[in-house]
Amino acid sequence: MTLQGNGSPTRAVVLGGGGSVGVAWQTGLLTGLRETGVDLAEAPAIVGTSAGSLVGAMLACGRDVTDALAVLAEVGKKLDFGSLGAGSQSFLDASRQAVFAADPRQALRAIGSAAQEASTTLTEDDYLGLLGTLDGVAWPAGFRCTAIDTGTGELVVWGEESGVPLLHAVAASCVVPMLFPAVTINGNRYMDGGIVNHLNAAAAPPSDVLVVVSCLPLEAPSGAPGSDRSPSTIKADFEVAQLRGKTRLVAVDPDFGDLEAPVKMMDPETAGRAFHIGRRQAEREAAAIQAAWDS
Template sequence: MNERALVMGGGGLLGIGWMVGLAAAWKDAGVDLDRADLVVGTSAGSVVGTLIRSGIDLAQVTRLVEAGLGLPATALAKVMTGAGLTEGEWVSLFQAPLGDAPWPERPLRISAVDVETGAPVMWTRDSGVPLARALAASCAVPNLLPTVEINGRRYLDGGARSGTHADQAAGFARVLIVAPMGGPKYALGHEMLQKERAALQAGGSRVMVVLPDEATAQVFGDNLMDPTRIFDALESGRRQGAELAGAVREFWN
């Protein structure tokens, strides 16, 4: 059995901020998430999973989040509302910071859903898909953001099939699932996560699930795409991450 899998779920802009805060707090506590033998990322989790796999300094990332992800105000407004955002503009938001950066060397799976068939897809380093397009597709929230064309087919947010795709971690001894939308507030995501967790445990995996606590849920509110609360989400992640650091360290290390 493989040892560690890290599953990062969807959760919009605020989910990105929260998960970056968690990861930074855990790293400060001696938890290296990049030790995972597999990272699975869905939507917002694909972004944070890629950051972790790329070995980018999380302190630098937190500064970027504090600055509103480094995006122009006009771009943030378009992301928040989807108004007038073209596919090219959407992909460029991922392409600009990545440049020609290759996929990380260590195993990373990024989820999306085929618009026409509804079938899930998992892209990896071996899929021949540019990293920026894979991320843009995984984060393309239905009816809000543009779908993304890859190899002649169109794809949208992996969260349309599962908020976490934790089933991808089957066969791993330890599975750490971070799920911004895995709580009871998000009924479908919560139900799917419970099924995925039960299946992993039935297969012999130890599973730890991290969900937003009550204070974080208050920060999230009803709009996970609100860029004005990214800093608050980051700070909530740092706080919650510090509170959970001991338990996560014992589970992961």
């Protein structure tokens, strides 16, 4: 399938955040789609946030997206999963405050300050080393990824023109506050781009067709967000609803019905199962994506 030709519509792909499970599920989904003949690597624009930035970088570079699983394996060797609960409730409370604030920057600065003061299992250099497969890799054309400046609370979107090393940009986008150390770029420190919105779909360039791959369940258009939902998911739902009126949008979210709820998105054992779930799900999603590309 050819995604871009003379007179054909412009196309973009957004890959959202979702921890280790999100990386594995997206990798399985993209692998399965490619096996059916739908290769999202051909999209002229790919935007990634957090987990999606790692998978998106592999996709945009033309590499086998399963290379992202090797990164997960390295993280699993180094990460203290017993520390995942530390400060999680205060982090969720601050994230929810940021989502519902007219200006989220103050809450994000507070999260950023706490992240910089937190004692993490890894040093910044050790953390960057886990993503060493991207070290020295040229920034792929059309790829963008997001992060949040810990000092200002501003969302930043890096692209080829930004002059930022791909390794540092992707690592910064994946920094779960209080778990991984913030990443230093040009004297500023950055953290996970998905704290307020795990998709950041609006960071994609204007396009006729937009495929949004969400690692977290999206609310049905007629449903009301539940109080137990991730703060970043509430924001993402609103953003997707707005974009539906501006572009032909295909949204894919995970079918985690076979996993015990609530899904532990940083659990490496769950990630292994999520890959196969994504690969099987691709068979059901391929037709809708194909139809959108060909419209």
